[in-house]
Amino acid sequence: MSDLTPTTLRNNVPLSPDEVLEIALESVLEFLPCQRDRNAFSLVNKSWNRIEAETRFEVVIGNCYSISPQRVVNRFKAIKSVVLKGKPRFADFSLLPPDWGARFSPWVVVLSGAYRGLEKLCLKRMYVSNDDLVVVANTFVGFKEIRLVCCEGFGTSGLAVLAGKCRQLRVLELIEDEVADDEEDWISFFPGGATCLESLMFDCVECPLNFNALEKLVARSPSLKKLRVNRYVSLGQLRHLMIIAPQLTHLGTGSYGPLEDLEDPLPANELRDHVSSAFAASKSLVCLSGFREIVPYFLPAVYPVCANLTSLNLSYANILVEEFKQVISHCHKLQILWVLDLISDGGLVAVAATCKDLQELRVFPMDTIEDNAGPVSDVGLHAIAEGCKKLQSILFFCQQMTNAAVISMSINCPDLIVFRLCIIGRYRPDHSTGEPMDEGFGAIVKNCKKLTRLAVSGLLTDRAFSYIGQYGKLLRTLSVAFAGDSDMGLTYVLEGCPKLEKLEIRDSPFGDIALRSGMHQYHNMRFLWMSTCKVTRQGCREIARQIPGVIVEIFNWNQVGEEGENSDLVDTLYMYRSLEGPRADAPRFVNIL
Amino acid sequence: MNNLSESGKSGMNLKETELTLGLPGEPRVGKACMKRVFSETVDLELGNSGKKDSSGSGSSMKKESATSRGKLVGWPPVRAHRKNIMTVKSGKYVKVGVDGAPYLRKVDLELYNSYEQFLSIRTVLDEKKLMDPVNGVEYVPTYEDKDGDWMLVGDVPWKMFAESCKRVRLMTRSEAIGLAPRPETKCSSSSS
Numbered sequence: 001m002s003d004l005t006p007t008t009l010r011n012n013v014p015l016s017p018d019e020v021l022e023i024a025l026e027s028v029l030e031f032l033p034c035q036r037d038r039n040a041f042s043l044v045n046k047s048w049n050r051i052e053a054e055t056r057f058e059v060v061i062g063n064c065y066s067i068s069p070q071r072v073v074n075r076f077k078a079i080k081s082v083v084l085k086g087k088p089r090f091a092d093f094s095l096l097p098p099d100w101g102a103r104f105s106p107w108v109v110v111l112s113g114a115y116r117g118l119e120k121l122c123l124k125r126m127y128v129s130n131d132d133l134v135v136v137a138n139t140f141v142g143f144k145e146i147r148l149v150c151c152e153g154f155g156t157s158g159l160a161v162l163a164g165k166c167r168q169l170r171v172l173e174l175i176e177d178e179v180a181d182d183e184e185d186w187i188s189f190f191p192g193g194a195t196c197l198e199s200l201m202f203d204c205v206e207c208p209l210n211f212n213a214l215e216k217l218v219a220r221s222p223s224l225k226k227l228r229v230n231r232y233v234s235l236g237q238l239r240h241l242m243i244i245a246p247q248l249t250h251l252g253t254g255s256y257g258p259l260e261d262l263e264d265p266l267p268a269n270e271l272r273d274h275v276s277s278a279f280a281a282s283k284s285l286v287c288l289s290g291f292r293e294i295v296p297y298f299l300p301a302v303y304p305v306c307a308n309l310t311s312l313n314l315s316y317a318n319i320l321v322e323e324f325k326q327v328i329s330h331c332h333k334l335q336i337l338w339v340l341d342l343i344s345d346g347g348l349v350a351v352a353a354t355c356k357d358l359q360e361l362r363v364f365p366m367d368t369i370e371d372n373a374g375p376v377s378d379v380g381l382h383a384i385a386e387g388c389k390k391l392q393s394i395l396f397f398c399q400q401m402t403n404a405a406v407i408s409m410s411i412n413c414p415d416l417i418v419f420r421l422c423i424i425g426r427y428r429p430d431h432s433t434g435e436p437m438d439e440g441f442g443a444i445v446k447n448c449k450k451l452t453r454l455a456v457s458g459l460l461t462d463r464a465f466s467y468i469g470q471y472g473k474l475l476r477t478l479s480v481a482f483a484g485d486s487d488m489g490l491t492y493v494l495e496g497c498p499k500l501e502k503l504e505i506r507d508s509p510f511g512d513i514a515l516r517s518g519m520h521q522y523h524n525m526r527f528l529w530m531s532t533c534k535v536t537r538q539g540c541r542e543i544a545r546q547i548p549g550v551i552v553e554i555f556n557w558n559q560v561g562e563e564g565e566n567s568d569l570v571d572t573l574y575m576y577r578s579l580e581g582p583r584a585d586a587p588r589f590v591n592i593l
Numbered sequence: 594m595n596n597l598s599e600s601g602k603s604g605m606n607l608k609e610t611e612l613t614l615g616l617p618g619e620p621r622v623g624k625a626c627m628k629r630v631f632s633e634t635v636d637l638e639l640g641n642s643g644k645k646d647s648s649g650s651g652s653s654m655k656k657e658s659a660t661s662r663g664k665l666v667g668w669p670p671v672r673a674h675r676k677n678i679m680t681v682k683s684g685k686y687v688k689v690g691v692d693g694a695p696y697l698r699k700v701d702l703e704l705y706n707s708y709e710q711f712l713s714i715r716t717v718l719d720e721k722k723l724m725d726p727v728n729g730v731e732y733v734p735t736y737e738d739k740d741g742d743w744m745l746v747g748d749v750p751w752k753m754f755a756e757s758c759k760r761v762r763l764m765t766r767s768e769a770i771g772l773a774p775r776p777e778t779k780c781s782s783s784s785s
Contacts, residue, residue: 093667150672176674204674258710268710293701315675368669368676397669424669481668506667 022051029055057081062526064102064126065551066578069110081120081145082111088529088574090504091125092150095531095572097555099587103153104128106585112139120145120171127151130182133158137165144196145171155180156207164189170223173201181207188213192220199226203252203290208232219244225284228252231292236271242278251282253290256298256317272301280304289313289338296323306330313338315364325350338362341376341397348380352387359390365397370425374399378406378431385409393418400431401458406440410447419444420455426482429459436460442467445475452499455479465489469496477502487514494518504529512539515573519543522550527576536568543575544593551578552593553586689761692732692768702755708747733769736761745772 015023029052032038042052058081061067073079086102104126111118118140128151136143143166148154156179162172163186187210190197195217209232218224218241225248227241233254242248258271266274275298279285285305294317309331314324315338324343328334334355339347341363351358361384363376376398382405384391391413401423409416421441429436437458445451445468452474456464460483468475469492476499484490490510493500494517503525511534522528522543537554544552556571582592685702705711712734734746738757746754746761 090667090670092672093670094673095667176672178674258705265706265710364675365669365671368671397671422669426668479670481670 018047022047025051026055033058035060054078058083058120061085063576063578064107065580065583066526066576068580069107071579073110073114077114078117079115080117081122082115082118083122083124084126085124086126088504088527089125089502090506090529090531095506097587097589100590101583101585101587102126103585104132108132108135112136116140117142119143122147122149123151124149125151127153128158129153130155130158130161134161137161140166142168144168147171147173147175148177149175150177152178155182156184156186156205157182159202159205160184160186160189163187164191167191168196170196171199172197173199173226174204175201177204179205179207183207185210185213187217190217195221196223197221198223199250200224201226201228201252203228203230203254203292205230211237215240215244221245224248226250226287228289229254231255231290234258235275235295235298236266239271239275239278242275242282246281247284248282249284250287250311251285251290253288253292255293256291257293257295268297272298275301276304283308285309287311287336291317294319296320299323299327302327303330307332309334311336314343315340315362318342318366321347329354331355332357334358336360338364340364340366341374342366344375345377345380345383348376349383349387352383355388357390358384358388360393361388361391362395363397364395365424368424371399372425374424378402378404381405382408385412389413390415392416395420395422395455397422397424399423399425400428401437401440402430402432403435403437403440403443404430404432406437407443410440410443414448415450416444416448417450418453419448419451420453420479421457422455423458426457427459428457436464438464438467442471445471449474451475453477456483457481458483461485462489462492465492466496469493472497474499476500478504480505480508482507484508484510487511487517490514491517494521498524500524501526503527505531505533507532509534511535512542515539515543519547522547522575523577525577527574529572529574530570531572533573535570535573537570538568540570540573540575541593549577549579551576551582554591554593555589685755687736687758687760689763691763692765700761702758705751705755707751708754711751712746732763733766734761735764735769735772743772745769 025048029038029041032041035058038052038056042049053075054077056076057079059072059076059079060083061072062085064084064086084104084107086104087096087100090096091100102125104123112135116139119142121136121143122145126148128148133154136146146162146166146169154177159172159174159179162169190213197217200217200221207230209230211233214229214233215237218227224245227245227248228250229238229241229252231254233241235253235256235258238253238256242251258268279302282305286308288302288305288309288311291314296319299317299319303326306327307330310333312327312331312334313336314327317340319342321342321344324339324347328337328347328350331337332354335357337351337355337358337360339362343351343363348363351361363380365374367374376396378398378401381396381398381401384394385405385408389412391409392415394409394416395418398421401421406421409419423437430440437456438461441454441456441460441464445454451472454468454472454475454477456468456479462485465484465488468478472478472493473496475497478493478497478500480503487510489508490505491514493503494514500521501524504527506529510530515530515535516539518528540552540554543550553574553576554570554572555574586592687700687702689700702711735743736746736754736758737743737760739759743762749757
């Protein structure tokens, strides 16, 4: 055992062995920031549990209803950072009625009482009101960072209070939120003098803004590295910002079009040259996004930074294939790429040829109507598979696919962690063989040994699910839609995937028998979502009765109701583990069994 | 209906050359045109596959419950935020096509304040086509106004143009010969 001389005395008083152990453990814990590891640590014994609780600075709550705010503050005394997530993901696709819940208010009341020193807040899919933001701004004196992702309920007046009162604010990131236009010039509320701002992202704020105030703000924010503006900032205005802030590493370009440049009506070619110079001067830029209303003529102005880019988001850019190819041909270092399917298979071939370090690819559909063919297909996927062998994460929307292309990806991209394929045409088989897509997804779970997240689509039989159950041993998140033949499908998954945490299913023929097969599993999972499946009220009631520690919510969209035997069918089942009893804020349409 | 008056106006069979959203051979009206919004910006030269045989495409619909309730909610799983951005855009959109090019682009006239801005906005390919001294081909911007007349771009003040323009086409000089500049007061049935 090593000599513990430096720590065996504190204020010249010898320490007991227990105290020495405590200090040693605290030192060890410093190197365990990961919550999963800390959770494991805290389960060893009461003493370790206490030490861990005292030294934890960040708490991540994946489901705001799994634990009460009171219980959190009782256990952890010194929290500086809170990550809180609310609604289940299918809420993004209008599958959750509004007013379902996930309000931040009950949390902010308790947190403001217990953690005066709170510095960081990250909320995802929560309902956050302006009043909540006022509490945050008024209570947490040294508040530094706020990230709101997919949230709603607040507006520009709440932002104004944050801007005005949080003098230490370093990070204000609004990502895909619904922000109400309270007609407050929130940018002007930042105090005068130099700010601490390092990151300012408001590309989702669909309100006009005071550009003059923004320009002055950027000019007095010497630490600013990340700036994402909204579409009300024109290209000419963007160029001014870039000149003031050449140190930026992340830039969201706003509209990327001329708009109404009343003060600066340059001819287009001059504007393009100026923008190009501004990009050339941005030597640190590695992440580029925006292009909300792009005028393609100006796209070549980005060429000077392409060689340095590691992340490029063109998923709002309505551009031609040739225009895209010209940009991507410069982007050799790209690791993350988000695009629209407009770039077509030809564009994907170009990506495969150039972006050899690509880790994450997302291809979004321009047109969401089901169709027999689309601009991207198995051809593009195959090209990516063969060209981008370091791929870790893919989200791919298409109208048609083949097993061969998916199998190719499973073999060529062994590092895949996330595979999400969405064939927009429901029940679509392999378009060249007419077979179900079972073999393709089977190959993915079998060959991609690091896979933790999977989304399936197309024509799938129970066989696909047997593969998932057989090989998906590390799978944590699974999304299923319009797939499977019978209860066996879901049973395979529930019995075969021990690490499953999040399971979201819609429009698939899984019923009570399948539901029952997972009873051993549900308290290990964060949640199970099943909508428009074949589970009945009775089946759900049985689960609720037999498994403590799990909340079973059901709600019916269809008030008119399908009469007859089917009326016992449940529209939506949302089940989650919880240390608390049924929540008190459930709206009337939610039935907690 | 009688198409003769339309084709008679400028000596061209305009129905044939009318820019629509469908692939050749597709019906020009109704939902078929609506579907292929993306085809405006797809480079068809790359052999983007046309309609495939649909016999194997899941005609055995397994469950009707989602559609029996009417509209299919939340499919495909694209976030509402993104869907809104892509589809609901105010602005005055006109189709801009170039002779000989198999695609067309939708352009929002509200983005521009002047002819100079609008006409200097070129795509990479347009640039090639418009300044093609080798072949001696010159392209002339023309537009169809709300009365269905094809006119030369630039004759009327910008705002008036932006309000009345329905679509724009860059015609070759020889094709555009039939179009004379319009007088200040227009006769709706005049031919050129």
